[in-house]
């Protein structure tokens with residue numbers, strides 16, 4: 730069955746004044762998209778006012794809370810809009826990065842399978858970028874290996890954050906894994922709940938992370954967050970072991986009901 734409710738586009742954005750207008754304009758032109766929400770994640774530039782002028786609804790975090798929190802805020806706003814008018818069901822959610830500019834128009838390839846009910850989450854497979862990246866593939870490999878160990882599925886671009894997700898699939902992943910662990914967590918949680926996930930080629934062009942100190946610090950943060958997302962999911966699966974545990978005191982016994 731397809732998604733009758735249509736599509737809400739959600740754009741997490743931190744200091745994206747340079748590119749946000751072009752990204753919003755492309756998002757507004759996407760077939761089926763009747764809502765474009767920019768979550769200004771504590772920007773210190775004019776991202777919010779530019780996004781609003783370009784036609785987006787803007788929700789602002791007073792302080793920076795990271796990409797995953799911005800995605801949750803955007804999805805919560807979309808849920809409010811879903812509830813305000815009955816239009817046949819909840820909208821599917823299209824998450825796009827703020828730095829895609831006009832290329833955001835290419836995301837219709839990942840929207841179609843979800844709106845048609847052929848997939849529950851699509852992930853954009855992006856072509857090699859004009860500027861070479863400075864990464865060694867360490868974060869990508871950690872995420873890919875962790876997803877495979879949990880689900881048996883091998884993602885080609887596990888960190889790709891441009892995704893279209895049906896509302897029921899999104900809701901099983903709440904609360905989202907924090908920060909840069911969000912893509913890894915979404916994939917594991919949504920596949921684990923039995924939903925269908927596919928990667929779909931998409932001609933996107935974004936700002937590539939360089940190999941300078943700033944870029945390497947960014948990757949260190951990504952590595953930490955992916956690792957934490959994997960650890961949390963592994964811990965959840967561990968059986969609770971209680972081999973002859975005896976509460977040591979009367980207080981503990983009372984708390985545990987012993």
Ligand SMILES: O=c1ccn([C@@H]2O[C@H](COP(=O)(O)OP(=O)(O)O[C@H]3O[C@H](CO)[C@@H](O)[C@H](O)[C@H]3O)[C@@H](O)[C@H]2O)c(=O)[nH]1
Pocket residue numbers: 740741742743744745770793794795796799825826827828888889890891909912935936937938951
């Ligand atoms: O604290 C932050 C930092 C970034 N962003 C936004 O998140 C998006 C992605 O950030 P970016 O700096 O472009 O990160 P990249 O490392 O280039 O992103 C790649 O890797 C991320 C996962 O680590 C994915 O989320 C992205 O989709 C993927 O393009 C952009 O719209 C940012 O404005 C926030 O909302 N809050």
Ligand SMILES: O=C(O)[C@H](O)COP(=O)(O)O
Pocket residue numbers: 862863864865866867868869870888938947948951
């Ligand atoms: O540049 C990238 O692709 C990401 O920041 C991930 O870094 P990596 O190449 O070290 O996996």
